[in-house]
Each structure stands twice: as C-alpha cells, then as structure tokens.
Amino acid sequence: MQKKLQQLYQQALVWDAHAGVFPSPEVDLNLLDEWPQSGASYLSINVGFDVMNWQETMATLAAYRHWLLTRSDRFVLVSNTRDIDRARGENKFALSFDIEGMNALNDDINMVGLYHALGVRQMLFAYNLNNTAAGGCHDQDTGLTEFGRQVVSEMNRVGMIVDCSHAAYSTTMDIIGESSQPVVFSHSNPAAVWDHQRNIRDDQIKACAAGGGVIGLNGMGIFLGDNDISIDTMLRHVRYVGDLVGNEHIGFGFDYSPKVDVDIGVILRSRPDYWPAGQQYDTRDIKHASPQQLPQLIDALGDSGFDEAAIRGFLGENFRRVANHAWHG
Ligand SMILES: [Zn+2]
Structure with a gap:
C-alpha cells in the first residue's frame, strides 16, 4: 500500500453503514472484533428484519445491548457523531443499531421513538417484500403507504x-x-453496473444525491457482479456512482458477516418468498467483500486518480455528514 494512503487509512473515520450478521439473541458478538481489526471505526449492525416478528427483534436488541454495555472497555453504543469521535479517541469501536423493515413496528408509530431510545439510529422500510409501510424490491411496487409516510416524519x-x-x-x-x-x-449497488432487483436505478441514485444523501456500496458478490468481489469490480461501482452524482455521495455498507456457525444458505433457501429464485441467492459459496478489502481498494482508488479528500469521503466522512443532519448532531 502506498505510504501516504496507508497513513490516511489509519487516521480516517471508517464507517460501515450495515453488517449482514443474521440477527438473533444467540449470536456471539465477539465476531465484531473483525471490524476494528480491519481498521473500521463505526458499524451499524442490524437487530432485526422483516422475516422476524417485533418480539424477536426486541429480544435481539436486548441481548446485543447487554453484550455491548458490559464490554464498555472495547465498545461504545453511540447516540450521535460526537460519540463516534470520542470512541475513536479512546481506541474503542463505535456501534449503533439498524432494523431492516417496518414489521418491527407492529403497526405502531410510537415504536419508532422506543427503538431510538434503545440505540437504533437507522431504519429500512421493507425487507424485499411489501409490508404495511412500504413496498419491497422483490414484490409488487406499490409505493409508500400512509403509515409509511408517518414513519418517515417520525424518524426525522x-x-x-x-x-x-x-x-x-x-x-x-x-x-x-x-x-x-x-x-x-x-x-445498495448501481443496477447499471450489475442488473439485479436488489440494485438501484440511476433515478434513485440521483434523487438520493440531490437531497444530500449517500449510497453505501454493498460487498456481496451477487450484487457486485457474478459473485465477483474483485477490486476492479468494486472500483467500477465507485466510479459509476461518482460519475453520475459526485464522489460526496458514496460510502460503504458492506453487508458483511464473519463466518458464523449458522449456514446462511440454509436460511436463504428456507424462505424463497423473501429470497426468490432467479436472483442468485441459491449461489453456492457467495463471496463477500469486507472492510478487510479497504486498504487494497484505497490503493486502487489512488492509482485511478481519486484524491485524498474523495477517499476520506468514501471511507466515512460522507456518511458522517448525513448522520450529523439525521441524528441532529
Ligand atoms: Zn440487507
């Protein structure tokens, strides 16, 4: 790695906007060590998704909170970006929670504030299929419901x-x-680079960027390409979004899980409604880029002419900008 970029990586805020660990109270969260060991500063880890009911999400949230709060020498559950800076200063790893889909709300708007109080700082509207708030990417495209609109305003x-x-x-x-x-x-990755229902169209990328938002690029091989996690392929996704809307709208959400005892393939095949056929979910041995690839990727970005400010933005400053607004500081 080029020495200057190596220094930049060591000093930079490194933000992973989403982990793909299968949420359950049984997960041994020692697996989180892989992030700080890779040089990451902050991770949003999911405590639930629409395949689970709200009680299972709450149980996972309770277990993760307990685990993290009893290891405050290593981990900080953050409320805002100042907490992330403080954690970095103390050489601790910063986390907050996300939930993938509104089934966790049990059709009750008041749950948004409760989840916020418990450390959830990011919520998705649907997980692949439709729910009472929103439409999912593998389902009929019905738009946001009235309840979904109320949820947006309550999250704001x-x-x-x-x-x-x-x-x-x-x-x-x-x-x-x-x-x-x-x-x-x-x-989410650009569909123009790899056509997949989970990937997003130019219109979506442009609308997100026009409002000051960020696209976190996903490290899963079936969303990057044909189960392809090469640096060249990752670079192609970065370059595409950068050319379309500007480098200040790019980050990373690797969707990564370290090897766990759970066989993810068995889970994916058990619910063909959420992970439908024809979308490569049945690929054997799905490959996955993680923050471990960042040093190599940064080198490639530097070689391709991206300057240090752009690279710092990709690594974390772009997501920090959004969080500063969305988290009210
Ligand atoms: Zn996801």
Whole structure:
C-alpha cells in the first residue's frame, strides 16, 4: 500500500453503514472484533428484519445491548457523531443499531421513538417484500403507504437515518420526497453496473444525491457482479456512482458477516418468498467483500486518480455528514 494512503487509512473515520450478521439473541458478538481489526471505526449492525416478528427483534436488541454495555472497555453504543469521535479517541469501536423493515413496528408509530431510545439510529422500510409501510424490491411496487409516510416524519423527528435499501423503486422515490433530512441507501449497488432487483436505478441514485444523501456500496458478490468481489469490480461501482452524482455521495455498507456457525444458505433457501429464485441467492459459496478489502481498494482508488479528500469521503466522512443532519448532531 502506498505510504501516504496507508497513513490516511489509519487516521480516517471508517464507517460501515450495515453488517449482514443474521440477527438473533444467540449470536456471539465477539465476531465484531473483525471490524476494528480491519481498521473500521463505526458499524451499524442490524437487530432485526422483516422475516422476524417485533418480539424477536426486541429480544435481539436486548441481548446485543447487554453484550455491548458490559464490554464498555472495547465498545461504545453511540447516540450521535460526537460519540463516534470520542470512541475513536479512546481506541474503542463505535456501534449503533439498524432494523431492516417496518414489521418491527407492529403497526405502531410510537415504536419508532422506543427503538431510538434503545440505540437504533437507522431504519429500512421493507425487507424485499411489501409490508404495511412500504413496498419491497422483490414484490409488487406499490409505493409508500400512509403509515409509511408517518414513519418517515417520525424518524426525522426523533433522529434516525432514513434508509431506502431493500425497498421497491416507487417506495424509495416516495420516501426521498417525504423526508426532511438526507436519506441513504445503506447497502445498495448501481443496477447499471450489475442488473439485479436488489440494485438501484440511476433515478434513485440521483434523487438520493440531490437531497444530500449517500449510497453505501454493498460487498456481496451477487450484487457486485457474478459473485465477483474483485477490486476492479468494486472500483467500477465507485466510479459509476461518482460519475453520475459526485464522489460526496458514496460510502460503504458492506453487508458483511464473519463466518458464523449458522449456514446462511440454509436460511436463504428456507424462505424463497423473501429470497426468490432467479436472483442468485441459491449461489453456492457467495463471496463477500469486507472492510478487510479497504486498504487494497484505497490503493486502487489512488492509482485511478481519486484524491485524498474523495477517499476520506468514501471511507466515512460522507456518511458522517448525513448522520450529523439525521441524528441532529
Ligand atoms: Zn440487507
């Protein structure tokens, strides 16, 4: 790695906008060590998704909170970006939670504030399929419902990042129109580079960027390409979004999980409604880029002419800008 970029990486805020760890109270969170070991500063980890009911999400949230709060020598559950800076200064790893889909709300708007109080700082509207708030990317594209609109406004009010990943096209355009704060796609790649229903169209990227938002590029091989996580392929996604809307709208949400005992393939095949056939979810041995690839990727970005400010933006400053607005400081 070029020495200057190596220094930059060591000093930079490194923000991973979404982990793909299968949420459960049983998860041994020692697996989180892989992030700080890779040089990451902050991670948003999911405590639930629409496949689970709200009680299971609450149980996972309780277990993760307990685990993190009893290890305050290593981890900080953050409320705002100042907490992230403080954690970095103390050489601790910063985290907050996200939830993938509104089933966790149990159709009750008051749950938004409760989740916020418990450390959830980012919520997605649907997980691939439709729910009472929104349309999912693998379902009929029905747009945001009246309840979904109320949720956007409540998230803006309490201070959560509005996240459009996994939602259907019309829903995301409705969300972007409705939100008074910049929104993100925390872990979504451009469909123009690799055509997949989970990837997003130019219109979505442009609308997100026009509101000051950020696209977090996903490290999963089936969203990057044909189960392809090469640096060249990742670079192609960065370059595409940068050329389309500008480098200040790019970040990373690797959607990564370290190797766990759970066989993810078995889970994916068990719910063909959420992970439908024909979308490569049945690929054997799905490859996954993680923050471990960042030093190599930064080198490639430097070689391709991206300057240090752009690289710092990709690594974390762009997401920090959104969080400063969305989290109210
Ligand atoms: Zn996801």
